[in-house]
Amino acid sequence: MVIPMALISGxxxxxxxxxxxxxxxxxxxxxxxxxxxxxxxRVLERQSQDAAT
Structure with missing residues (x-):
């Protein structure tokens, strides 16, 4: 969203x-x-899902 914001608000x-x-x-x-x-x-989420099971 930085690119459109820079082009519009500049x-x-x-x-x-x-x-x-x-x-x-x-x-x-x-x-x-x-x-x-x-x-x-994503790695942390995968580790927490593995620990929960």
Missing amino acids: PLRFIPTFWTPVDLSFGVAGIVPLLMAYRHI
Whole structure:
């Protein structure tokens, strides 16, 4: 949601056009830690399900 938000709200906040790629890069680079966290959450959920059975 960072990419559409940056494209929509950038002009509304009067952010210069050359800063828009910087805002977009946070959305692209931010997916890496999110995917890593998601993978760890899935492992923890699997471990808790195994412990419950």
